[in-house]
Amino acid sequence: AQSVTQLGSHVSVSEGALVLLRCNYSSSVPPYLFWYVQYPNQGLQLLLKYTTGATLVKGINGFEAEFKKSETSFHLTKPSAHMSDAAEYFCAVRLSNFGNEKLTFGTGTRLTIIP
Amino acid sequence: NAGVTQTPKFQVLKTGQSMTLQCAQDMNHNSMYWYRQDPGMGLRLIYYSASEGTTDKGEVPNGYNVSRLNKREFSLRLESAAPSQTSVYFCASHNRNSNQPQHFGDGTRLSIL
Secondary structure (H helix, E strand, C coil): EEEEEECCCCEEEEEECCCCECCCEECCCCEEEEEEEEECCCEEEEEEEECCCCEEEEEHHHHHHEEEECCEEEEEECCCCHHCCCEEECCCCCCCCCCCCEEEEECEEEEEECC | CHHHEEECEEEEEEECCCCCEEEEEEECCCCEEEEEEECCCCCCEEEECCCCCCCCCCCCCCCCCEEEECEEEEEEEECCCHHHHHEEEEEEECCCCCCCCCEEEECEEEECC
16 A cells, blocks of 8 residues: 655645655655656646656756655755746655556645745 | 547437447557536546546546447446536546556537437
8 A cells, every 4th residue: 555645735846946845755666766746727748757766856847756665755946946836746665566556646735926 | 640530519308318429549659538517516427438448437427338349439328317407518638657647538518408
């Protein structure tokens, strides 16, 4: 079984400031972890993923996330926020063993960028 | 390069009406999924199909039925729509037995009056 907790349903940052969106997970086996972004009235677009290997993963639009097993975390960061980053962000987890590949999503974090 | 295509994009129904939401993918994926998205609740899995010919219940299956018509298509049916089913519905597909992510359609926005 697996679950995801996203701390903070709404986050506001100033343009140019650091973006930090928090995600903690629980998983009965090593997890695969994903961040998706959703712009208004659109579907979900993959930002980045962690499956195996390097724990710091880089994604699109300057975002990155670090898998920390000891903290069961997969926080999303971006050094300098841009107005176009305003969107809703979802963290998701699935088990790494094949045969049970359902994704479990967090409840989402809406990111607002202050000019 | 369409990816996952959902139809319709918007629909308004009256309570008790029936409707089928269509989903098709052109990526030769074997697994397909239906989710609903409600404010503050993230995405919740309704039904999924791990491969052609199989379907299984997800977290919130009540009030829905699905059909995996062929490898490309996976439809979601509301037999008797209720206001509680007002939501945004997303279809996704994925290559089974891989570490690849799920790919999502643009959603169907469904309102039930």
